[in-house]
Amino acid sequence: MADLRIPKRFQILGQTIEVVWDVELNHKNDWNGSAVYRKNQIRIQPNGDGTPRTQDQIGHTFCHELMHWILYYAAAFYPSSKEHLHQDEGLVDLAGGLLHQALTSMEYEGGA
């Protein structure tokens, strides 16, 4: 399994989402990540002295928050979907975890 590279930013439906490392996130809210819809951000708790985190955990957090964003826009633009799909933490975590595993287990021609 390869570590997932965490981007600085990406676009989704024309919106630029910034990825922000927040060393206070876990201390302030007991969260490892957050999708901040008002600010077009994904905030992630990095690895640190008080909050040791593996690359796998950080990759999972990124995919979880990315799935919040994907479902946020999916629900907005796909009329028959549930309105609050992006707030269904069970679905978000399952789909985000599946995405994380697929991305980190991909094998390419010519090696990694």
Ligand SMILES: [Zn+2]
């Ligand atoms: Zn969540």
